[in-house]
Amino acid sequence: MTRRVFCEAGMMSGKSKAQKRGSSTHHSGAVRDRKVLDLLAEFKDSAGEVLVVNDRGLLEHPHRWNWLSWGDAAGSTTPPNGPFDTILLRMPRTKATFLYALHMCAGVLGEHGRLIVCGANDEGAKSAGTLLEQVFERSGTIRTKAHCRIWEATGPKEGLKTRVEEWEESIESPFEGRNWYTYPGVFARGELDDGTSLLLDCLPDLKGKKVLDFASGSGMISAAALDRGAGQVTMLEVDALAGLASARNVPEAQLVLSDGWSRLAPEPFDLIVSNPPIHQGKVEDFSVLHALVQRAPEYLFPDGSLIFVVQRQVPIPRLFGPKTFEILAENPRFWVLAA
Ligand SMILES: C[S@@+](CC[C@H](N)C(=O)[O-])C[C@H]1O[C@@H](n2cnc3c(N)ncnc32)[C@H](O)[C@@H]1O
Known part of the structure; x- marks a missing residue:
């Protein structure tokens, strides 16, 4: 059954960790x-x-x-x-x-x-x-x-x-038939993160679809999208070292090194998938998540959708006001949301 995040009972109860600390953080980093x-x-x-x-x-x-x-x-x-x-x-x-x-x-x-x-x-x-x-x-x-x-x-x-090349580390591959590499500073040291794993469980059949993996890290979401039949995958990532990892791990996908949307050509996708960053270093920072959600419609076909995973502490209603999201999956730590 479809549920809505906004006004979801319990969701607004209590303050997020960021609110309690008084940091919220579009700018502290x-x-x-x-x-x-x-x-x-x-x-x-x-x-x-x-x-x-x-x-x-x-x-x-x-x-x-x-x-x-x-x-x-x-x-x-x-x-x-x-x-x-x-x-x-x-x-x-x-x-x-x-x-x-x-x-x-x-x-x-x-x-x-x-x-x-x-x-x-x-x-x-x-x-x-x-x-x-x-x-x-x-x-x-x-x-x-x-x-x-x-x-x-x-x-x-x-x-x-x-x-x-001297910094490249070959690690156990989460995908059959693919080698998997990581470099210094890559998210989760190139391994499958729990939030990403929940997100991947929600991916639909993507046969022939054009997919954007926003904030691609080591390329985990892109590899999964191709496994589900995606016809074309673009990986967007700010960090050249993570970008190199994703290009090594998923050579079939196209890589765009970009700070948020800044360097992505204005072309539409069927699906944008993301486990977006919510920190800058140790500081909580929702600016990339905010830009992802606000500007995704510009990069989607009219019937396209955005699917992303966030930790439950992220104050979605405060960030996005009356906007509604479908909850595709949840566990004690994460939500997978669609818009
Ligand atoms: C939570 S990780 C997810 C990585 C990968 N999608 C996964 O699920 O394993 C977030 C990624 O966002 C990247 N990132 C941080 N700021 C960004 C920005 N402004 N634009 C694009 N990517 C960014 C980080 O380098 C990191 O690889």
Whole structure:
């Protein structure tokens, strides 16, 4: 029986975790990014060649490397050719990606170059030294300000892994007849997530259908869509490393590296399927989910539909007002919703 989310008994009872914390968060990740990047900006005019890393276009500078796509720019798995005299790295969100970025940056640093890293204390900047020591001969904190920490590192160690292939990990495949690979920072380390699993159980027969896997991660939803007969699958993903994983795992599908809808051509699909992100790093952030739901109709045939999975703590009525959704499946942790 079809049920509606909005006004669903019990759904509005109590506050979501985000409401209780008072964070809700269209902007808190962005505010922290701005604070960290403002501190890094003080080093932007250092002598020689300077490379800015992981700023997502927020620092005015000609040389940058971002693995996360932003605006009109697609992310890239590798930095531009060096050597650079100073590299400014905005601390990445996961340890795995941080280590990856450190190796890659060390590989394009000039002989007497230095790496400057800045991050907020509540995202682990205090313990960045442990990773820096793995890659550099010398490192230390040079400044603390506004609950952030700035580190400097020099002298890359031997044995750097500066080719993305060296970071590829082959894992047990969830799909018969397909190899499965993952790279640093890929969602659920490339494995099948519980929410995604519930979503996949709800996928209809997709014979000949045109499907968009929005926020594709390792390509789990795309592979399942092809198994159910989809005629054409497009994978949209912000992270070039996740994009590489999905392209390796599901080579039949087309990959578009894009921050939300920004780089997707305006073409309609029969079905958009997603396990959208609800965090930016450790901060809850519903902006991508919001954009997914609000703009999906622009990318759907008139009889097309959107199916997505969300954790039950996501305050759907508060985010989407009177909009109604069909509940396709639910368990104590997740809802699979259709619109
Ligand atoms: C919850 S994971 C789901 C991954 C995959 N679909 C699955 O179910 O295994 C969300 C994915 O969204 C990606 N993502 C985060 N922000 C995004 C954005 N602005 N645009 C597109 N993808 C984004 C993340 O990199 C991550 O791969």
